[in-house]
Amino acid sequence: MTTVALIPARGGSKGIPRKNLVAIGGRPLLVHSIAHARATAGIDRVFVSTDDDEIADVATSAGAQIIRRPAELGSDTASTESAIEHALASMRADGLVPDRVVLLQATSPFRSPGQLDAALQRFDREGCDSMLSVVRFCGFVWRDDGHGAAPCTYEPGARPRRQDIRGITLETGSFYVFTRAIFEATGARLGGRIATFEVPEADAIDIDEPADLERARAEALRRGFGADVDLAAITWLWLDVDGTMTDGAMYYGEQGDELKRFDTRDGAGIAAFKRAGGRVAIVTGEQSTAAGRRAEKLQVDHVVLGCQDKGAAFGEFCRRFRVAPEQVLAMGDDLGDLPLVGRVGVFVAPRDAHAQVRACADWITQRDGGHGAVREVTDRLVHARASLRRAA
Known part of the structure; x- marks a missing residue:
């Protein structure tokens, strides 16, 4: 079985300019995901899909292979699924038809050591078609159904303690695993028999807004990542x-x-x-x-x-x-x-x-x-x- 990692990383970003290249823990944000993939025994090859020359250079230096994405697939409105479809077509054109894809979100810099290998092992063990990373959620969620507010995670007449709310999880976006066959059948990263893989709360940090970036940098310091910038090369x-x-x-x-x-x-x-x-x-x-x-x-x-x-x-x-x-x-x-x-x-x-x-x-x-x-x-x-x- 051939497993590839795919990391979509476009050059444009509204909330944080050049987001995929900003430094977290002493290295560009994108490089964290490349390093996680390369450290995973169950992943055979690592690809970065991008429309940006500088991102391509950084990714290549970090050990990834580049799939050049057309400009229309790098816009704010382009879906991740369109990038996956393009990447799989590019791989096929080069003679590679992977059995399984690990989709890594470039804006998720934290994954505990061994996490992706453990997810792949569980994927095989349970015979999944697709899997997503999640965190446990113990909140009281409501939705507006058009006729008023309705509870989603509990019964108001028997309000539980927060710690007693079980079986509810939130999608982190950090990683997804899916077979090529299920993607080609559904056009989506999730389909068929779906499993969740729970990750620690701190691993769920996703960088979208400036406040997320500051929180990620604080977490990187807590983990001892790149506590100091390297000034040795500065002239x-x-x-x-x-x-x-x-x-x-x-x-x-x-x-x-x-x-x-x-x-x-x-x-x-x-x-x-x-x-x-x-x-x-x-x-x-x-x-x-x-x-x-x-x-x-x-x-x-x-x-x-x-x-x-x-x-x-x-x-x-x-x-x-x-x-x-x-x-x-x-x-x-x-x-x-x-x-x-x-x-x-x-x-x-x-x-x-x-x-x-x-x-x-x-x-x-x-x-x-x-x-x-x-x-x-x-x-x-x-x-x-x-x-x-x-x-x-």
């Missing part, structure tokens, strides 16, 4: 200005002069990083004379004022300076900085950054923008470079 510090090097406030003199408040400790930290051999870029959306003067005083290596597309600017920067994206630590606080997420080696947000930016960050500083956040980063960069020199 460039890429900085936003307003809200990062400043507190985001704008001041005007009586003559209409533009004034900004910069933290001298941040400046000292930038100078220390440059003395340690690092290089610095300042890229801001503002056409700011004050920012230009500050960059000149700090002898910054690369300055862009009035930048309207930081993603494009980053690509040009990498080409001009012949720097690999993973060698860059970028720091920003607002939505205009989000195109850098998933592209740079490390993305840092100040503590008071926009909530969506914080959710996407690899590291959130303990200090606010304009109040030592940059210094917090440069101190660690300098320490990392000193450690490299000692190791050499």
